[in-house]
Ligand code: HEM
């Protein structure tokens with residue numbers, strides 16, 4: 257039940273999926289809100305939480321990818337068309353990409369900012385800066401890249417969520433339920 261089988265996700269993959277999904281969606285909301293807060297002290301503290309959770313997503317995603325590489329991937333139900341199979345592969349790959357590229361561009365903002373504010377992860381670990389040019393222009397470039405990529409990823413995540421609901425309520429297969437709890441039965445008949 258801990259590991260994936262050819263029909264279902266195991267508990268470890270399920271926990272990785274939901275913990276990372278929750279933090280990622282929370283980060284979109286936090287990022288949006290913190291950039292629009294006028295109280296400076298509150299804004300500073302929200303930025304620190306945002307950076308810490310962003311690094312948590314990056315670290316967890318790296319471990320998740322290693323776990324995925326060491327696991328079998330559950331097969332799709334026979335009822336899925338070729339377009340659906342290809343579409344889901346592309347969307348999943350894009351989401352995996354987002355879990356790395358979005359926090360990395362965030363890290364690039366912190367590393368290129370002339371304010372040189374040190375980055376701590378949950379006030380415990382100091383995160384070094386990436387070796388990038390430090391200037392207002394570089395910071396503006398990474399800020400824009402981070403924002404565009406974050407909102408683009410949120411759009412892909414929205415598509416992904418709609419697809420999961422479509423499988424559950426329209427096609428009535430077990431694609432959603434196999435990501436909710438481990439089960440030995442094939443995806444078509446749960
Ligand atoms: C899961 C990871 C992350 C997501 C989904 C995310 C998402 C966002 C979003 C949606 C915004 C608001 C953009 C806007 O409306 O202007 C934002 C801003 C920001 N993020 Fe992230 N972020 C992540 C990780 C990080 C990390 C790891 C760092 C730094 C170490 C970071 C640093 C920043 C900074 C400094 C801003 C404010 C930019 C500004 O307006 O000056 N983010 N982020």
Ligand code: HEM
Nearest residue numbers: 273277278280281324348351352413416417420431432435
């Ligand atoms: C309410 C929100 C969400 C729902 C209902 C949901 C649902 C699902 C379901 C049902 C699967 C399994 C698909 C299959 O069996 O082929 C899945 C896989 C996946 N989800 Fe989500 N998801 C959500 C949010 C997210 C978010 C926010 C992300 C990342 C930003 C994400 C990334 C992924 C990835 C990368 C996979 C592929 C897992 C693998 O096969 O290795 N999901 N999701």
